[in-house]
Amino acid sequence: MARLPVYLRSLLEVAATDTPTISSERLAEMAGVNAAKVRKDLSYLGSYGTRGVGYDVEYLLFQMSRELGCTQDWPVIIVGVGNLGHALANYRGFSDRGFPVGALVDADPAKVGERVGELVIRHIDELPAIVAELGTSIGVVATPPAAAQDVADRLVAAGVCSILNFAPAVVAVPPDVSLRKVDLAVELQILSFYQQRRSPGSMVAAAVPPPLAEPQADVLVPTVVPATLAVTLEAPS
Amino acid sequence: MARLPVYLRSLLEVAATDTPTISSERLAEMAGVNAAKVRKDLSYLGSYGTRGVGYDVEYLLFQMSRELGCTQDWPVIIVGVGNLGHALANYRGFSDRGFPVGALVDADPAKVGERVGELVIRHIDELPAIVAELGTSIGVVATPPAAAQDVADRLVAAGVCSILNFAPAVVAVPPDVSLRKVDLAVELQILSFYQQRRSPGSMVAAAVPPPLAEPQADVLVPTVVPATLAVTLEAPS
DNA sequence: ATTTGTGAATGGGTTCACAGCA
DNA sequence: TGCTGTGAACCCATTCACAAAT
Numbered sequence: 464m465a466r467l468p469v470y471l472r473s474l475l476e477v478a479a480t481d482t483p484t485i486s487s488e489r490l491a492e493m494a495g496v497n498a499a500k501v502r503k504d505l506s507y508l509g510s511y512g513t514r515g516v517g518y519d520v521e522y523l524l525f526q527m528s529r530e531l532g533c534t535q536d537w538p539v540i541i542v543g544v545g546n547l548g549h550a551l552a553n554y555r556g557f558s559d560r561g562f563p564v565g566a567l568v569d570a571d572p573a574k575v576g577e578r579v580g581e582l583v584i585r586h587i588d589e590l591p592a593i594v595a596e597l598g599t600s601i602g603v604v605a606t607p608p609a610a611a612q613d614v615a616d617r618l619v620a621a622g623v624c625s626i627l628n629f630a631p632a633v634v635a636v637p638p639d640v641s642l643r644k645v646d647l648a649v650e651l652q653i654l655s656f657y658q659q660r661r662s663p664g665s666m667v668a669a670a671v672p673p674p675l676a677e678p679q680a681d682v683l684v685p686t687v688v689p690a691t692l693a694v695t696l697e698a699p700s
Numbered sequence: 701m702a703r704l705p706v707y708l709r710s711l712l713e714v715a716a717t718d719t720p721t722i723s724s725e726r727l728a729e730m731a732g733v734n735a736a737k738v739r740k741d742l743s744y745l746g747s748y749g750t751r752g753v754g755y756d757v758e759y760l761l762f763q764m765s766r767e768l769g770c771t772q773d774w775p776v777i778i779v780g781v782g783n784l785g786h787a788l789a790n791y792r793g794f795s796d797r798g799f800p801v802g803a804l805v806d807a808d809p810a811k812v813g814e815r816v817g818e819l820v821i822r823h824i825d826e827l828p829a830i831v832a833e834l835g836t837s838i839g840v841v842a843t844p845p846a847a848a849q850d851v852a853d854r855l856v857a858a859g860v861c862s863i864l865n866f867a868p869a870v871v872a873v874p875p876d877v878s879l880r881k882v883d884l885a886v887e888l889q890i891l892s893f894y895q896q897r898r899s900p901g902s903m904v905a906a907a908v909p910p911p912l913a914e915p916q917a918d919v920l921v922p923t924v925v926p927a928t929l930a931v932t933l934e935a936p937s
Numbered sequence: 938a939t940t941t942g943t944g945a946a947t948g949g950g951t952t953c954a955c956a957g958c959a
Numbered sequence: 960t961g962c963t964g965t966g967a968a969c970c971c972a973t974t975c976a977c978a979a980a981t
Contacts, residue, residue: 467890468886472869493870499952499953502963502965503951506965512963514961529896532889537888537892539888546787556784557884560868562892601888625894631797633706633710635732639898645882652708652768653704654838654863654864655770657878737973740943743943748941749940750941751979753940755941
């Protein structure tokens with residue numbers, strides 16, 4: 464489940480205080496979810512709380528850390544040291560939470576050898592060697608979208624079986640490889656979608672054909688609109 | 701729906717070629733989803749394709765752009781110019797896709813006045829004025845977790861009704877405000893969770909109490925484990 | 938013949954409600 | 960009495976399958 468990490472964070476907060484035990488209701492409040500959901504999640508995880516009391520914070524922390532693989536560090540390999548890759552390499556949030564940046568990789572020979580923080584950028588052809596050095600690791604794709612699939616393939620070929628994709632492109636991987644995707648612009652577009660919904664577009668409404676246009680109402684919009692559109696929209700990235 | 705932006709991306713790719721029309725199947729393949737899902741999504745959106753032919757690419761683009769609010773730029777206000785905020789400010793992916801960075805804001809007086817790219821960091825107290833200048837805009841929270849809720853409150857008070865939260869903390873907003881959350885470390889933890897699942901932990905398995913421990917088997921693990929744990933886990937962020 | 942649009946079936950996750958236990 | 964664990968009901972998204980349209 465995608466909520467476990469949030470529970471873990473909340474538990475760490477609680478553990479910092481003296482509190483030895485926590486109820487599902489309190490944990491739910493901290494994690495911003497429903498109490499029943501917390502119980503279902505934790506029971507599915509196999510952990511046992513004590514009825515009438517709650518969950519033992521320390522014990523729960525142990526179980527969850529183990530399940531989440533937080534008892535050890537997982538090095539990440541960042542592929543693509545452009546703007547975003549550079550940022551991620553410097554981002555403390557990764558190493559602080561058990562995911563130290565183990566290597567930086569780029570396909571551009573001009574970038575290879577450049578120093579970023581404590582690491583030196585290496586060439587993407589070295590991936591197999593790097594994976595062998597670091598052991599089990601997570602690949603982070605921060606390349607332009609056009610290169611994403613190729614990079615993912617190379618990561619998989621090198622033995623990486625967990626990939627986090629920041630490139631705005633759909634990439635396919637074998638079924639035994641875990642893939643997650645974060646598209647920052649998509650997040651913003653979703654927000655602007657809801658924003659759009661809130662304000663009933665005044666001048667736009669007039670230009671829009673009725674959603675259920677009857678056959679005879681085969682309006683001219685489809686032919687007129689694209690011209691205006693071409694100006695408004697940026698080229699595909 | 702969260703898939704619309706992906707469709708939009710695919711459509712832009714298609715539009716770059718001469719292709720005037722596209723089938724749901726092809727679009728589904730490009731977006732990495734099921735064909736029926738594409739049709740449901742598009743029909744729910746109100747757009748009409750032509751049976752036996754497919755969807756008119758340009759027309760569909762127009763409709764989707766309108767729905768997603770892509771016909772205009774939405775400026776974003778980045779709050780918190782630390783490592784991540786700095787990175788996001790320089791990230792081309794935002795402005796390239798219609799979300800120009802309109803302002804950088806920080807609470808640290810030492811940072812105010814500092815120049816990042818073409819922008820100068822302003823103080824967080826100026827938020828209301830900034831929102832008034834930019835008009836409808838999206839707030840991006842890139843602060844430490846402890847400050848996230850306060851920042852969100854200030855954004856809302858200043859009139860922002862769409863917030864993208866990068867801080868690893870649960871923040872609450874009024875129901876009329878859209879909130880999305882991106883936690884980079886959580887993404888990695890989810891990956892490490894599945895990775896953990898794949899490899900049946902060899903030495904760990906021995907140390908773990910049976911999930912269904914009987915009353916009499918009230919093992920000592922709960923009391924022993926936390927000690928080891930305290931060393932392994934980092935402090936709550 | 939091809940492809941959309943959509944009712945119906947399916948499945949998974951969420952919530953409810955309460956039995957079971959401390 | 961208080962809180963967990965969990966079956967049952969519920970809800971929503973996905974998928975299937977096919978009629979309708981070109």
